[in-house]
Amino acid sequence: MNHPIAQQQYGSDQAGLICGFCFHPDGAGAEIDSAQAQAWLRAPPDGDAFLWLHFNLANAASERWLRAALPLQEDFFEALRGGSNSTRIELLDQALLAVINDVAFSFGLASSDIATLWAHAQPRVLITARVKPLHSVDRLRAAVRGGAAFRSPAALLVHLLQNQADALAGIVRASGAQVDVLEDRLLAQRLDDQRAQLAAMRRSLVRLQRLLAPEPSALFRLLNRPPAWLDAADAQALRQSSEEFALTLNDLSALVERIKLLQEELAARLNEQSNRTLFTLTLVTVLALPINIVAGFFGMNVGGVPLANHPHGFWVLVLLVASFSLLAGWWAFRRQRGV
Numbered sequence: 001m002n003h004p005i006a007q008q009q010y011g012s013d014q015a016g017l018i019c020g021f022c023f024h025p026d027g028a029g030a031e032i033d034s035a036q037a038q039a040w041l042r043a044p045p046d047g048d049a050f051l052w053l054h055f056n057l058a059n060a061a062s063e064r065w066l067r068a069a070l071p072l073q074e075d076f077f078e079a080l081r082g083g084s085n086s087t088r089i090e091l092l093d094q095a096l097l098a099v100i101n102d103v104a105f106s107f108g109l110a111s112s113d114i115a116t117l118w119a120h121a122q123p124r125v126l127i128t129a130r131v132k133p134l135h136s137v138d139r140l141r142a143a144v145r146g147g148a149a150f151r152s153p154a155a156l157l158v159h160l161l162q163n164q165a166d167a168l169a170g171i172v173r174a175s176g177a178q179v180d181v182l183e184d185r186l187l188a189q190r191l192d193d194q195r196a197q198l199a200a201m202r203r204s205l206v207r208l209q210r211l212l213a214p215e216p217s218a219l220f221r222l223l224n225r226p227p228a229w230l231d232a233a234d235a236q237a238l239r240q241s242s243e244e245f246a247l248t249l250n251d252l253s254a255l256v257e258r259i260k261l262l263q264e265e266l267a268a269r270l271n272e273q274s275n276r277t278l279f280t281l282t283l284v285t286v287l288a289l290p291i292n293i294v295a296g297f298f299g300m301n302v303g304g305v306p307l308a309n310h311p312h313g314f315w316v317l318v319l320l321v322a323s324f325s326l327l328a329g330w331w332a333f334r335r336q337r338g339v
Contacts, residue, residue, distance in 0.1 A: 012055070016062030020053045021144050028147045038069050041125070050124040050153050054141070057131045066127065076120050080129060085116050087212055089157075089238075094227045096121040098157060101211045102134040102164045103171065114211050119157060123229040126153035128160075136163035154234035158241050165245040168212055172251050175201060179255065183262060186269075194266055202259045209252050283329070290324035 012018045013034055020037045021029030025048045032040070037053055055062040057080060066072060073092050079099065089098045098119040115132035128137065140159050150156050178201065182194050223242075226235050294317060298305060307313030 012059050015065040016055045016059035018054045018056050019141055022051055023150055024049050025151050026149050029144045041069050052126045052156055055129040057129050080118055089222055091222055100164055102136045103167055121153045121157050126156050135167040136160050139163045152234055154230055158237045161241040165248050169248045172255055176255055198259055198263050205256050286328045287325050290321050294321050
């Protein structure tokens, strides 16, 4: 029974297949369904044709179909079931196992929703699987449907890595534009809710940097000892994509450091503002101190209160308190200028 090709953007057929393509070297991919893919795998045609099959792991039938149709290593299925989700590409016998973290379609800088893609590349088959939809896979699928030609499964894998780097670069550009706006507001002395925005953005970018950065040791081992079926052109493309991704991560690190500096500057300005407010309160307290002292002494119900019967006693006390207040104010402002 032939399963229909999944028509919805994130749907899958009864085997869990989201999309499948059959490629001929330097030719466009032809879309196939799971039944056609299974027939191709049972009797691979002669030549250099290869398959790309993309599965939805939310469909429980995906793993059963993969186990029945392909001789995949158990390590691949263990990775699917919850191994380390750090971004990496490593050798698995003579196959390539890639774990690629990318931003999901619901990504927001305040939440940084990350989705994981697992890929298994063989000389004539590329298997990818995910739970949540990713930007990089959607762009690759759009490129294939648009007639883009790929020469090998490794070329598809390299394209996925480049799409991931492009998505991360777009996030860095968008975040940099937001940081520019916040910096302009900071320079304009508009210190409203920038601390919460900067903190949320910094947390999201640090999380992206931690999850999307590939493990260098696994990549170096792969580039130094590639499998026999990986030709020099694919190895060079893989090395170039890793270098481009490293540059994007450097830009991300610089942006995180810039946000950190803005947070420190904002904290310093808020601290300065608090100090000025505290100085104002202290000055008011100092100026009111002579009045409180004099009022306390003359409010005692005891005998011998001076100037009690003097006809100008009130004005004498007003002059005395005003003099002490002016003297205290002069002393306080003098200390402020000295600081």
